Amino acid sequence: MFTHIYLWTMLILPWGIFFFLDKQRLKSFLPGGLVSALLLTIFFQLYERYNLLEIKDTIFPLTNTTPFIYGIYIVLPTVFLYFTFGNFLLYFCINAISDAIFAFGILNLYEYMGIYEMKSQYHLMIYINCLICAALIYLFQKWQYIEPYK
Numbered sequence: 001m002f003t004h005i006y007l008w009t010m011l012i013l014p015w016g017i018f019f020f021l022d023k024q025r026l027k028s029f030l031p032g033g034l035v036s037a038l039l040l041t042i043f044f045q046l047y048e049r050y051n052l053l054e055i056k057d058t059i060f061p062l063t064n065t066t067p068f069i070y071g072i073y074i075v076l077p078t079v080f081l082y083f084t085f086g087n088f089l090l091y092f093c094i095n096a097i098s099d100a101i102f103a104f105g106i107l108n109l110y111e112y113m114g115i116y117e118m119k120s121q122y123h124l125m126i127y128i129n130c131l132i133c134a135a136l137i138y139l140f141q142k143w144q145y146i147e148p149y150k
Contacts, residue, residue: 003113007059011067014075021082029085032141033078039133040069052125054117077137085145088138095134103127 018026047053059067076098084091103126110116 003057003115004059006113007057007067007115011059011071014072017075017079021079026078026082028146029078029081029141031144032081032137033074033076035140036077036133036137037069037074039136040073043129043133044069047126051119052122054119055115056117057113057115077134081137081141085141091138092131092134096131099127099130099134103130 044053044055048055077095080091080094080098084094103123107116107118107123107126111118
């Protein structure tokens, strides 16, 4: 029961951060967050397909993707872009730190909670995939960026 409450919280609560950001400027960076969710959904499909990770517990209607992809992993990249866009090195460093926390800390917590089961210890590979995603998200944002106050 606690796990389901936690999963619903990870899906809904992060979206509250957007209430504190400038709406016009936020609209410029939200596509980057959506691309993040798309990339992570693809990676999770690949992890499951190649038996690197098995998702044991999720919430309806999500079957083989955990809710934090559509919560925190849309919100965090959007917020990182919001505050660091224009300075790739700062963006990448912040992302590298948050991805390390995810790959080497949060994944272990989720495994302990019974949300995941890591078939193998591929934390470093997941970390590298997250860094590649971060670079792709930034490139996408550079490509599609629209000045918010024009």
